[in-house]
Amino acid sequence: MAVAHEEIEPGRLVSAIHDLLIRYGYPPDRVTDWWTEATWSALGGRTPRQAWDNHEYEKVWKTISDAYAATAKAGERLARDQRHQAILDARIAELKHRNGL
DSSP states (O other): OOOOGGGSOHHHHHHHHHHHHHHTTOOGGGHHHHHHHOOBGGGTTBOHHHHHHTTOHHHHHHHHHHHHHHHHHHHHHHHTOHHHHHHHHHHHHHHHHHTTO
């Protein structure tokens, strides 16, 4: 049975957010910066920290999980795009030629 995020202790939810950020490539030494550096329209123009301090834990979780879902969807779309793949193949060939590979 799944537990709604709003039922999870905020400390555990923040750990899950940090894990998600790192798992998807956010530099571990910059995870704290994610909370305070940028504002998000999904958070009403506030930083994740400002929303978190307002006890909007679920909203912060949804913002980051939606962002990564959109990234994954874009990646899947590009993986099916033959024109995009041709551009990548040409760039790889160019780099191999330039580096004598």
